[in-house]
Amino acid sequence: MRYISTRGAAPVLTFSEAMLTGLARDGGLYVPESVPQMSADEIAALAGLSYEEVAFRVMKPFCGESFSDDELKGAIARAYAGFGHVARAPLVQLAPGHFLLELFHGPTLAFKDFAMQVIGQLFQIELEKQGRKITIVGATSGDTGSAAIEAFRGLDNVDVFILFPHGRVSEVQRRQMTTPSEANVHALALDGDFDDCQGRLKDMFNHFEFRDEVGLAGVNSINWARVLAQVVYYFTAAVALGAPHRKISFTVPTGNFGDIFAGFIAREMGLPIEQLVIATNQNDILHRCLTTGRYEMDGVKPSISPSMDIQISSNFERALFWAYGKDGKAVAQLMDEMKAKGGFAVSQGALEALREIYASGRVSEQETSLTITEELARSGELLCPHSAVGVRVGHAHVSGATPMVTLATAHPAKFPDAVEAATGIRPPLPPRMADLFERSERVTRVPNDLAALEALITERRRA
Ligand SMILES: Cc1ncc(COP(=O)(O)O)c(C=O)c1O
Numbered sequence: 001m002r003y004i005s006t007r008g009a010a011p012v013l014t015f016s017e018a019m020l021t022g023l024a025r026d027g028g029l030y031v032p033e034s035v036p037q038m039s040a041d042e043i044a045a046l047a048g049l050s051y052e053e054v055a056f057r058v059m060k061p062f063c064g065e066s067f068s069d070d071e072l073k074g075a076i077a078r079a080y081a082g083f084g085h086v087a088r089a090p091l092v093q094l095a096p097g098h099f100l101l102e103l104f105h106g107p108t109l110a111f112k113d114f115a116m117q118v119i120g121q122l123f124q125i126e127l128e129k130q131g132r133k134i135t136i137v138g139a140t141s142g143d144t145g146s147a148a149i150e151a152f153r154g155l156d157n158v159d160v161f162i163l164f165p166h167g168r169v170s171e172v173q174r175r176q177m178t179t180p181s182e183a184n185v186h187a188l189a190l191d192g193d194f195d196d197c198q199g200r201l202k203d204m205f206n207h208f209e210f211r212d213e214v215g216l217a218g219v220n221s222i223n224w225a226r227v228l229a230q231v232v233y234y235f236t237a238a239v240a241l242g243a244p245h246r247k248i249s250f251t252v253p254t255g256n257f258g259d260i261f262a263g264f265i266a267r268e269m270g271l272p273i274e275q276l277v278i279a280t281n282q283n284d285i286l287h288r289c290l291t292t293g294r295y296e297m298d299g300v301k302p303s304i305s306p307s308m309d310i311q312i313s314s315n316f317e318r319a320l321f322w323a324y325g326k327d328g329k330a331v332a333q334l335m336d337e338m339k340a341k342g343g344f345a346v347s348q349g350a351l352e353a354l355r356e357i358y359a360s361g362r363v364s365e366q367e368t369s370l371t372i373t374e375e376l377a378r379s380g381e382l383l384c385p386h387s388a389v390g391v392r393v394g395h396a397h398v399s400g401a402t403p404m405v406t407l408a409t410a411h412p413a414k415f416p417d418a419v420e421a422a423t424g425i426r427p428p429l430p431p432r433m434a435d436l437f438e439r440s441e442r443v444t445r446v447p448n449d450l451a452a453l454e455a456l457i458t459e460r461r462r463a
C-alpha cells in the first residue's frame, strides 16, 4: 500500500513512513493511493468478533506491509487492554432507530484513545526497528493532547510537546495534560485559539530545517494512522446493527473532520453507510460550507463544547481530495486561496459529490444544553456537550428504516460545569482519576510565535 499527498507533490510513502512523517512535505495530508475493499461476506464475518479482531481485519490491508500480523495483533491487544468496557465501543439505544456509540471508555475518556493507544504501540515498534528518536508536537483543543500524553508518556525515544489554547479547555482536560510528571511530557498553554495551535504546528512541519533537526512527528489526525484506527468502530457498530444486509447512517460531532472522515473510509471500503452527518456547534464552518458552497473563516467562538471550537478543519482537505476526483493541484489551489483570502468556493461538481455522502446540522449553545437535559430525561443517557451536539443533529436526521448511530465522543465527567448547568448532576471522574484535582500541575505559558516555540522545543527536547 502506497500513500500519496492530497496536494500531489510530496514523496510517495509506505504506511510506517507516512505514520512517522505526519504532514506531507508539500503541506498536504497523506491518503492511501487506493482504498482496500471488504466484500459483503468479509463484513458479515465480523459479526460476533472481539473489537480487537475487527481492528486487525480492518487495519491490516492498510499497514500489513509495514507490520507483521503478530506485531499488529500485539499492538492492538495492548492498546485496548486498559479500556473500561469489555465491548470497547458499546452501543446503546436512545430512541427508535437512533443509537449512541460510546467512545469514551478509554484511559483519557474521549474517542481519541481508540487511535492514540494503537499508534502509540505502532510508533514504539517502528522506532525500535529504526533505532530512532522523535519529537512529537501536537495541537489540541483538549482531548487529543491528553490522549497523546497518555500514549507516549515515559518513553525514552519520544519527547511530547502539546500546544493547547490557554483558558479554552475544561479544567479536567487541562489537568489531564499538566499533571503527568514524566520528563518527556511538556504541556504548553498558547495565547490563542486551537486554530493558532494547529497553525503553528503546521508551520513547524513546513519549516524543514527545524522539522529535520528535531525529528518532528505528529499525532493529530493529520496523521493517516490516526484516521485508520478510527475506521474500526464504524464497522463494529454497523455490523452490530445488521450490516452488510442493511444500510446504517452516522452522525458525528465534528471539528477537525478526522472522525467523520474515518467513516468515509469505512464507506469506501464497502461498509453500507447511507449518510454521514456532520454535527457542528456554533463554530459551523463545515455546515455553512455544505449549505452555501463557500468555506469561509469567521473566527473561533468559545463554546461549551470546546473541543470542537475549530475553523480550520484539517481533514476536510482529505474530503475535498476525493470530491475533486483526487486532483492534488486543485486541492493545493484551494488551500493556497484559504491561506491568502481566508476562504474559497467549492466547485459545483465537488459540492454535489460531498452532498451525496455528507449532510450537516448546527447546534447553538442553548440547544446543546437543552439536549443534555432532555436526553437524560428521555433515555437516561448523560451526555457530554460534544455528544449532545451530535445527538441533537442525529435525532433530526433519523429517517425511514435506516438506523442512525451518533458518536458519543467524550465522557460527561470531562465537562462537569456544562453538564451540571444542564442537569444539576456533577458527573464524577472514574476512581483511577479521582485525585486529579489534588495532583500538581506543570505547564508553560507560550506566545503564538513560531520562533519562540521552536526555540523552546529545541532547548527542552532530550538529544
Ligand atoms: C470530544 C470531541 N468531540 C468531537 C471532536 C471532533 O472530532 P474531529 O476533530 O475528528 O472532527 C473532538 C475533537 O477532535 C473532540 O475532542
Ligand SMILES: N[C@@H](CCOP(=O)(O)O)C(=O)O
Pocket (backbone or CB within 6 Å): 139, 140, 141, 142, 143, 144, 145, 219, 220, 221, 222, 255, 256, 258, 307, 308
Ligand atoms: N478536538 C481535538 C482537536 C484536534 O483534533 P485531531 O483529531 O486532529 O487531533 C482535540 O481535542 O484536541
